[in-house]
Amino acid sequence: DAGITQSPRHKVTETGTPVTLRCHQTENHRYMYWYRQDPGHGLRLIHYSYGVKDTDKGEVSDGYSVSRSKTEDFLLTLESATSSQTSVYFCAISNRDGANYGYTFGSGTRLTVV
Amino acid sequence: QQQVKQSPQSLIVQKGGISIINCAYENTAFDYFPWYQQFPGKGPALLIAIRPDVSEKKEGRFTISFNKSAKQFSLHIMDSQPGDSATYFCAASIGGGGGNKLTFGTGTQLKVEL
Numbered sequence: 001d002a003g004i005t006q007s008p009r010h011k012v013t014e015t016g017t018p019v020t021l022r023c024h025q026t027e028n029h030r031y032m033y034w035y036r037q038d039p040g041h042g043l044r045l046i047h048y049s050y051g052v053k054d055t056d057k058g059e060v061s062d063g064y065s066v067s068r069s070k071t072e073d074f075l076l077t078l079e080s081a082t083s084s085q086t087s088v089y090f091c092a093i094s095n096r097d098g099a100n101y102g103y104t105f106g107s108g109t110r111l112t113v114v
Numbered sequence: 115q116q117q118v119k120q121s122p123q124s125l126i127v128q129k130g131g132i133s134i135i136n137c138a139y140e141n142t143a144f145d146y147f148p149w150y151q152q153f154p155g156k157g158p159a160l161l162i163a164i165r166p167d168v169s170e171k172k173e174g175r176f177t178i179s180f181n182k183s184a185k186q187f188s189l190h191i192m193d194s195q196p197g198d199s200a201t202y203f204c205a206a207s208i209g210g211g212g213g214n215k216l217t218f219g220t221g222t223q224l225k226v227e228l
Contacts, residue, residue, distance in 0.1 A: 033215070042120070042203055042218040043158070058215070090157050094214065102148060103216060105157030 003027040006091050006106035013113055019078040021109050023091030025071075031094045032074040033103070034058075034066065036087040043090065049074055081113045117141050118206050120219025127226050133191040135222045137204035140185065144206040146214060149178065149189050152201045152221075161202070162189075194226045 005024045013019050023032060031050055035043040035058075045058030047066040055066050063085060065077045078085055088110050092103040119138045127133045139147075148163035164171045164178040164187065171178045177190040191198055202222045207214040 035218075040220055042220040043216075044218070045215055048215060092157075102160035102163065103150075103158075105150075105159065107155070107157050 004091065004093055004104055004106045006089075006109050008109060009107065010110045011112070013081050013111070015082060015113055016080050019081050019111065021076040021089055021091075021111070023074040023076070023106060025074075025093045027093060027095070027104070028071060029093040029095040029104075030071075032068065033092040033094075034064075034074070034076045035090045035092065036060065037090060037108070038087050046076065046089075078111075081111075083113050085111065086113045087111060117217045118204060118219045120204050120222060122222060123220070124223040125225070127191075127194045127224065129194065129196060129226055129228050131194050131226075133189075133194045133198065133224055133226070135189045135202055135204070135224070136186065137188065137206075137219050138184075138186045139206050141206070141208070141217075142185070143208045144217075146207045147178070147180065147187050148205050148207075148216070149176075150203045150205065150218075152203065158203055191224075194224075196226045196228060199225050 003026050007022045033048040034046040037043050044060045046064050049055045049068040067075045088108045090108045091106040094103050117140050121136050149161045150158035151161045152158040162173050162176050164180050166182050175192045180187045204219040205216040207216045
């Protein structure tokens with residue numbers, strides 16, 4: 001999607017290894033989010049950020065950490081990957097301007113933990 | 115705890131028919147209700163959204179109906195087309211600081227047959 005890029009698009013990793021997913025935006029939006037998508041669960045919020053170095057936990061944050069050192073980059077780290085973290089991860093951005101609260105999503109990262 | 119319940123899980127509609135997807139929410143503090151459309155391999159994209167001060171919003175062939183007293187809202191796709199075949203997610207959020215953290219339903223896979 002224009003303005004938001006996720007990398008890598010696909011990754012296979014072994015149980016117990018650290019993994020970092022990157023979200024990069026060129027829209028200068030204040031808010032950034034990490035969601036995971038799993039069948040039967042829809043999209044669930046992992047962590048979100050409301051500014052540089054300002055982050056907070058979502059509903060499924062256990063096993064994940066995030067960092068935002070620049071407005072444009074939001075990193076999601078799995079400290080020690082487990083098979084239950086096999087999922088499709090989506091980053092989203094928003095700019096709460098009073099008229100449009102919509103999110104713009106990236107194209108996702110498919111992560112497989114073996 | 116699922117705060118937004120979506121049904122059906124999957125739906126098959128004939129071309130030209132009406133597709134109806136329903137959602138129910140529990141938290142009366144929710145004040146923004148968007149619908150997202152997702153094609154395979156892509157991130158969700160905002161389709162249409164409504165606020166609780168109106169009972170219906172229409173954009174082209176897509177209509178949201180909102181029933182505040184029943185805490186329910188639904189998406190109607192009129193004259194459904196094969197190109198509408200996708201996964202649809204309802205969502206809800208509470209306005210305020212930290213951006214609007216969306217809570218998503220579990221998704222509905224729509225297939226429109228010729």
